[in-house]
Amino acid sequence: MSETPTAEVAAGTVTAVAAAADLSDRAGYDPGFLAPGPVVPLPVPTDGTAVVVLPYTHFSVVLRPDRRLAAATAVTVDGAALRDVERGGDGWFLDPRVGPDAQAGADLYARNDFDRGHLVRRRDPVWGGPAEARRANADTFSYTNAAPQASGFNQSLELWLGLEDHVLAHARGHDARLVVLTGPVFADDDPEYRGVRVPRRFFKVAGYLLGGGATGGATGAGGPVLASAGFVLDQTPLVEEVLRSEAAAQHAPELGAFRTFQVPVADVAELTALDLGPLVAADRMPALVPAASAEGDGVPMWRPLTAPGELLL
Template sequence: MNPTDPPSSQPPSPPPPRAGGPRRDALAGRSGYDEAFLGPVVPLALPARTSVETVILPYTHFTVVFRPDRRLAASTAVCIEGRQLVEDVARDDIWEYDPRLPEEQQAGNDVYRNNSLDRGHLVRRLDPVWGAVAVAGQANTDTFFYTNAAPQADVFNQGKQLWQGLENYLLDHAAEFDRRLCVLTGPVLQDSDPPYRGIQVPLRFWKVAAFMQDGALASTAYVLDQSPDLSRDAERALAGAKAGAPPPLGAFRTYQVPVSDVAEITELELGPLPDVDLMPPLRAPEERWRRLETFDDIVMQG
């Protein structure tokens, strides 16, 4: 355009939608987690705890049960359709507040800024990304709300690698119902969790997987522990090296645990899942929480 020409009266073009799905200005149409995903005979309700206030937030193929008092999720539940997973959806990596909640009730970027904490996905990014391309893209985008994150150490080690690959491993054992899984996940929220920037940082996370095996409902449960080395001065470790510093979280340790133990430490109602646990209940006390070094260590026979 010539510099002497008058400016165009046309409005500027709107920015293109982000990779992974439509713009995030509306969540009203999200249907969330499907309690009958594994079949109407074995409905699985959202993990619930009636003694604390929670807000139910449905997204695409998953739902977050959110605790405003902790500014974090109490639990999440996702439906995974293994035969329809879409693997080539671009990672979004742009985190936003859920507009259905006040921002001050959510642990946002101020918690993760200029420190060693990662925004740890509770519902793994790839798990709800299945179905038609547009739906898969929307699900990918939905996993990047702060309501689906919790602080985790930024180190990457074998324990974390096992944790992140559990769903893939378990899908291979869910062929009886078209490789479908329901995965329930959340932080273990305890009053003793160390404070940092207006929240309390969870030291452990839990995961319960439900699927059909030999025509019957089955479950397994896991705990990820990022506690510091408590053989040293525990109070000093949890308080941080200096005032205002995040807790010095330890290396990730992944355990297979009884489903009933997850229900006990979280105080969540897990429905029929403790009764269909594939981990034998009568193990020696020192083996009740089974430290996983490889996927071959997972017990998959009741």
């Protein structure tokens, strides 16, 4: 998703470069990145939906050709090795490994109020050596890593865009690494626009390690244990506004039209029909939400968020 600048970067600044035409050497997402924690596999559909896995630098895209958008993305974030890549010269490109009819390109975003929203945030995979960081930065501009987002949604989401930062800061005392899964929540009734059905909601699931003795959860013999947190963002009112009028840029909807929720990771798995592996059982939210004192008196499991301090991590 498009992002606001952040100052939390490791020393070292490199210059952005154009994406390489040949992506055949990309290693992609590393399921074992959180070692000594468990393997967190790439999310794949559980309902038999056909997908194509496209590896990039430090992340992978699980592309749904029938929707021309990613079903999910998975990125590894090394908070101790992030680099600041200067903006400039960044160009969106079609991935040459799949046909143009399998990915939504520039035509979807031209002359309207939809932004090309990064699914993998531009800065998340930008770590490692200078050349490695440059490749990762350029790779995030593949159209397979974009999704149509109403501009009021995409440009005003400091909370949504900074969720990884808040989770990383929480985990930093134990382990400065994250895996982040992001993608659309597809629905059969998503409205069609220029040959692409526009998703109304997006999900994000972050996985990280916590020291076993301090978390109150399973200790794993006192060592670090896997923890996770799930989020859903709803842009329904803004999508409807854009589709009602091509003049939406001159009549922007209210900024309150998007909503961010912390949700059970199990709900994300059910909504998306994706296998989220051990992240479902590692969810911090059920353990931290107070149990119902009487039938019907429980705390709603979808928690609307308005500030970072409301996150349950």
